[in-house]
Amino acid sequence: MKKRYALRFSPTLVELPLVGKLVRTYDVDINILNADVASGKGGKLIVELSGTEKAIGDSVQWLLGVGVTVSEMVKELIFEEAGCINCGSCTAVCFSKALSMDKDWHLAYDASLCVVCGLCVHACPMKLFALSTEKEA
Known part of the structure; x- marks a missing residue:
């Protein structure tokens, strides 16, 4: 299964290894489609997550829990x-x-x-x- 999301995060979250954590912990593949990230300024990523429905769901819940705003791309x-x-x-x-x-x-x-x-x-x-x-x- 593949789903696309917009991820927005604060300046404090820029320094965290969010992508690495998702890959290692939740067994999802991440394709970064677009990125606007600057240290000290926060950012936005457009990503495509690939994996099982459960893995993607768990990944999204973890991101929300650490303070990332997650929006599913319902249209492109x-x-x-x-x-x-x-x-x-x-x-x-x-x-x-x-x-x-x-x-x-x-x-x-x-x-x-x-x-x-x-x-x-x-x-x-x-x-x-x-x-x-x-x-x-």
Whole structure:
């Protein structure tokens, strides 16, 4: 099973080995999709947790217990494809290659590659992208 979460934490939690603890103690694999973390300032991680339903649930409960705000990513990137003019502006900033131009020069979106970074939201001149909503755990 895989689930994506947004993890927000205070400056005091930045110094704790949260990811290592989850891997060792709860037997979950962690794929960090996006990170904005600074020592002394706190941060936010977008992660994908892989493991059994119980292991993921126990991991989330432990994170909540140490003071991490955990929000499940219930949607990822919202793309209003019908309004797209295939200009390709979004592809220039999409480092994960979730957005690309196909052989006919039409925009192709592969949600499985999206890391929810939000760069396309700002790059699109038509304002066709919006970031996901989160549901607090």
